[in-house]
Amino acid sequence: MTPGDAFLILELVAGNRLIPNSIFTTLLIKLPSVSPHTSPRLRAGLALRALDAALSETEAPAPAAVLLHKARAVLADPDLSPCFPEHLASFSADDAPSAAVADLKRLVDLEWASLPPSKLEIAAERIVGSEALHLWASADPAQRSKLRLLVGESTARDILNKLQQDASTNRLPQLDHNAPKTKATYVSDCAQQTDRAGSVELNAKADRPQQDTTRHQQESVHGVPSRQLQESSIPGASITSSLLGESIRGKEEAIPARVTGQFAPENIKNHQITGSKHSLMERNSTASTFEWDGLGDSDAERPAAKRQLPSFERITKPSPTAAHKMRNKWSEIQEKTLLEGVQAHGKGNWKEIKMAYPDVFEDRSTVDLKDKFRNLERHLCV
DNA sequence: ATAGGGTTACGT
DNA sequence: ACGTAACCCTAT
Numbered sequence: 296m297t298p299g300d301a302f303l304i305l306e307l308v309a310g311n312r313l314i315p316n317s318i319f320t321t322l323l324i325k326l327p328s329v330s331p332h333t334s335p336r337l338r339a340g341l342a343l344r345a346l347d348a349a350l351s352e353t354e355a356p357a358p359a360a361v362l363l364h365k366a367r368a369v370l371a372d373p374d375l376s377p378c379f380p381e382h383l384a385s386f387s388a389d390d391a392p393s394a395a396v397a398d399l400k401r402l403v404d405l406e407w408a409s410l411p412p413s414k415l416e417i418a419a420e421r422i423v424g425s426e427a428l429h430l431w432a433s434a435d436p437a438q439r440s441k442l443r444l445l446v447g448e449s450t451a452r453d454i455l456n457k458l459q460q461d462a463s464t465n466r467l468p469q470l471d472h473n474a475p476k477t478k479a480t481y482v483s484d485c486a487q488q489t490d491r492a493g494s495v496e497l498n499a500k501a502d503r504p505q506q507d508t509t510r511h512q513q514e515s516v517h518g519v520p521s522r523q524l525q526e527s528s529i530p531g532a533s534i535t536s537s538l539l540g541e542s543i544r545g546k547e548e549a550i551p552a553r554v555t556g557q558f559a560p561e562n563i564k565n566h567q568i569t570g571s572k573h574s575l576m577e578r579n580s581t582a583s584t585f586e587w588d589g590l591g592d593s594d595a596e597r598p599a600a601k602r603q604l605p606s607f608e609r610i611t612k613p614s615p616t617a618a619h620k621m622r623n624k625w626s627e628i629q630e631k632t633l634l635e636g637v638q639a640h641g642k643g644n645w646k647e648i649k650m651a652y653p654d655v656f657e658d659r660s661t662v663d664l665k666d667k668f669r670n671l672e673r674h675l676c677v
Numbered sequence: 678a679t680a681g682g683g684t685t686a687c688g689t
Numbered sequence: 690a691c692g693t694a695a696c697c698c699t700a701t
Contacts, residue, residue, distance in 0.1 A: 622685090622686065622687080643678095643679070643680085644678095644679095645678080645679070646678065646679090661678070661679080662678095662679080662680095665678095665679070665680075665681095669680090669681085
């Protein structure tokens with residue numbers, strides 16, 4: 296195992312919040328040591344893990360003041376503080392400790408969701424993602440057998456089939472410039488536009504967030520914790536880095552530290568009077584809200600909280616008791632799941648995220664997800 | 678399907 | 690009264 300391979304593994308693992316600290320630290324100890332300074336993801340992952348640990352005292356419900364104190368200690372740690380983005384490093388709240396801790400947790404969640412994809416994820420995207428056909432098309436037989444080894448038999452067959460189809464229609468797939476935004480673009484959007492070069496570089500390679508690799512990654516974490524991670528991922532990594540090394544390595548130096556300072560003021564929209572087009576003031580008759588009984592967000596998801604769509608009769612005969620319906624507040628679980636979803640599937644892939652957590656988002660539309668994430672984002676960006 | 682402008686209900 | 694979370698509408 297070369298230091299380069301160790302770097303790829305650690306960089307992947309550090310930035311995946313689903314992989315527990317215990318596993319991460321085990322890897323940290325057993326693998327050849329790597330310098331975190333070449334990777335923003337690795338740096339931020341290390342820092343966020345430390346902060347997470349400080350904030351999640353699961354033993355006894357520690358008082359907020361204690362958590363805050365611990366968190367501040369982490370933030371002030373001279374080894375870690377350079378790794379935090381500015382708004383976290385300079386975090387200070389004059390609210391009560393509990394509010395400050397809640398604020399901090401929110402910021403940390405967002406920061407996790409904003410981590411750029413790892414180089415392995417990007418590499419995986421290149422060999423199975425939307426751009427993969429080009430790579431496969433131009434690969435000679437020896438390279439193809441390497442690729443086949445990496446992606447697995449069935450995926451290889453799929454890709455080759457597609458390739459065949461495209462060859463028969465005599466057309467290679469076009470580059471999709473309207474591809475949805477990825478984590479990487481999200482980061483660069485949100486961060487100040489001061490160092491375009493590095494971000495653009497990342498964007499070009501992570502044109503679309505991969506799906507399968509992330510999902511596999513998560514499944515293996517949930518299912519078979521440590522053994523698999525330590526053994527099975529290693530040969531793949533070596534092959535990957537030997538095959539793709541020149542394209543993903545050597546760029547490390549070129550990637551500048553992430554700058555997430557103040558955000559562009561243009562993002563702040565001041566509600567202004569709008570020459571309203573037409574009867575926007577009128578509530579859409581198809582709109583409905585409903586009550587979410589109780590505040591049971593932590594436990595059993597209510598099984599049958601179904602939105603009741605208004606029927607025709609109801610329109611003609613409006614309910615006399617017109618009980619004022621509350622709106623559906625987002626539960627903490629839903630918020631966390633959304634952030635996790637964005638981390639795993641990329642910002643903008645709302646449909647995908649919704650489908651990935653059907654129970655949690657049963658009563659949320661993709662637009663709801665998008666709106667909610669926009670709200671969460673504003674906490675960070677304003 | 679998604680982004681972004683706009684509206685409304687709710688908490689303060 | 691005001692800021693904002695949740696929701697709605699529409700252009701792309």
